[in-house]
Amino acid sequence: MTGETETPKAGRGLPPSRQAIDDKLRAIIADVLGLDCDRVEEFDGETGLFGHLPELDSMAVAGLLTEMEDRLDIIIEDDDVDGEMLETYGALLAFAEMKAVEG
Template sequence: MTATTDEILRRVLSDVLGLKAGQADAFRSDTGLFGHLPELDSMAVAGLLTELEDRFAIVIDEDEVDGDLFETYGSLLAFVEAKREAA
């Protein structure tokens, strides 16, 4: 069975940020990310973007990355889904 974008994104966040087991599973669309998760700092953003590109076979341009992108889990998920559809 093919994993959904949501499932893969939760795994990417867990792997890259080293979240506790099951922590990403509890994320809702309004769960805050940047500024809310201590693990997601400016240094982690670069690694997260690289991993998203690798796992989803997408290209993320610098001008697409802003504070709104990582504001909530829902905003990040919507962005990745849109990138996958456009790819």
């Protein structure tokens, strides 16, 4: 016992948990694409995004990436953006997790 108060997890400088990133990413997709939250909740790793969701055009991609930067506190570079990263929900989530760990 050192008498120190338990530091909340977020205060330790650790990256956010996978669950937290997953929750935020689903909320971002629902907000940016104007999709119903229940529908986005049903997304799994294989759910197709770019080319599968008519709402996700290039302007929406710009909005999606900017919101991901703001809400996940990451920076997305040009080189990061390719078709593969936006192909499925699983790929986008893996990308977001990687960036959050880097950040």
